[in-house]
Amino acid sequence: MDLTPFHPFLEQLERTALAPWRSGLEEAVLERLGPGAHGDLPAWETALAELPDLPGAAVVLTDSCVGLQGPDPLSAETEARLRETLMRLHPWRKGPYRLQGLHLDTEWRSDWKWDRLADALSPLDGRLVLDVGCGNGYHAWRMLGAGAGLVMGIDPTLLYVVQFQAINRYLGDDRLSVLPLGIEHLPAGITGFDTVFSMGVFYHRRSPMDHLLELGRLLRPGGELVLETLVLEGEGDSVLVPPGRYASMRNVWFIPTVDALKVWLGRCGFTEVRAVDVSRTTREEQRSTDWMRFQSLPDYLDPEDPSLTVEGLPAPIRAILIARRG
Template sequence: MDLSHFQPFLARLAATPLAPWRDALADASLARLGAGAHGDLARWESALAALPSLPEGEIRLNAACVGLQAITPLDSATAAILRQTLMRLHPWRKGPFCLHGLHLDTEWRSDWKWDRLADAISPLDGRLVLDVGCGNGYHGWRMLGAGARLVLGIDPTLLFVLQFLAINRYLARDELAVLPLGIEDLPDTVTGFDTVFSMGVLYHRRSPMDHLAELRRLLRPGGELVLETLVLEGDGTQALVPPGRYASMRNVWFIPSVAALSVWLRRCGFEAVRVVDVSRTSREEQRSTDWMHFQSLPDHLDPADPNQTVEGLPAPVRAILIARK
């Protein structure tokens, strides 16, 4: 896989204040796609190449189900090929997406998360946005729909990058890209984003304070951080450190209370810290579907007490905090 899929986005990037880091981002992406790339990459690329052409439609970025609304009905043969080909990129975690009547009912109802934050963040009109750990880019399209000038999504999981390319085959938006990068792959000097999103990432970091400091560095002065993460219920400044797995996940390191997380943000130099939402994750928001056959949240909760995980720890509660550099 080469960088040809990303060149239109990189060309747009070159016309923004982020231009000095264009080549470094391209080089880092190429390195990720080179030696040591995922063994299934060729199979996923084959699926991408096999996607059928679709008739013109209305691009929908402001709808819960991002995608392409058909002007005329899709014939049954093409609809079947579209479904079969996209299913070759299983599992689909973030969404939903709709393409000419085909509904990709993903594991997460990511639109619910967007609804919780959309009215609380600063308007995205004309902004340069970074989405860290963006998955297949669902929220990036919502950001474009909200008026963002350019959205850079980064996620090291190559399957998610291919899923983004599959959807963007039909939406054809050059102002958004999902590059195969982790935050540690970004150049140490890169900065200047107007808004940085980090959603569902902090609890996977061994050093959450370092992650918050990295996010701050990436922002321009006065820029806004939108942080979404697992939190521990309670009024104190505690943090849960799972002794082993959490909801069957191996890589959950710290789950702070909202009060502790607010302190962390201020200690890292953020200002105007505010909490805009605290919600328990429901079985309806994260679950197995036809597009994600594996186990999901309901399988990792105590069947006798849904307020606990199978390990006997507090069940997932997620908060959204907004802060300014």
């Protein structure tokens, strides 16, 4: 893979206040795509090239299923070919998507998370948005549907980048891209985003304060942060540090209470901090499907007591906090 798939987006970016960082972003992407990037990348690129053409249809970004909606159903042959080709990019974790009747029922009902935060956001109209750890870009599409002017998604997992490109093969919008970068790969000094989302990332960071400071630096003064993460139920400033795995995940480091997280955000320079949702993750929201056949949340909970993980720790509760850079 080279820079070609990213050029239309980078050209859009160059027309914004983020233009000074275009060359740095290009260099970072090229480095990530260098020799040995991923052994399966050639096979994924072949799948991209073999995606079938679909009949004309309307792009849908404001419904739970992002995708295409047209008056005519796909032929059985085209739908079978589309399904088989997209399945070569398994597992599909974030969604759902629908392409002219083909339903990609992903592991996560990511639309439920969007519904919890959408009404609490400052309007995204015309905003420059960054989505950190965006996966295949489902929420980034919803941000674009909510009026964002440009959305830059970043995720270091190359499969998710290819999945985004598969969906964008049909939706075809240059105002959005998923770059194969982690937050640590961004050019030094990059800043100027109006809104930054960090959802499902915070608890994977060894240094939570450093992550909050990084997010603050990416925002323009007065810009808005949307932080979604695992939290510990209860009041006060308690923090759970799992001694080993948490819900079978190796890389969960800190799970604070909402109260503690508010203090951390304040210490890192954020103001107007508010929790807009706290929800227990259910087996209906995260589960195995045909499009994600590996183990999922039901396998990670205590079969006798779903309020606990298989390790005997409190089961996942997630909170969404919104704050402003001071």
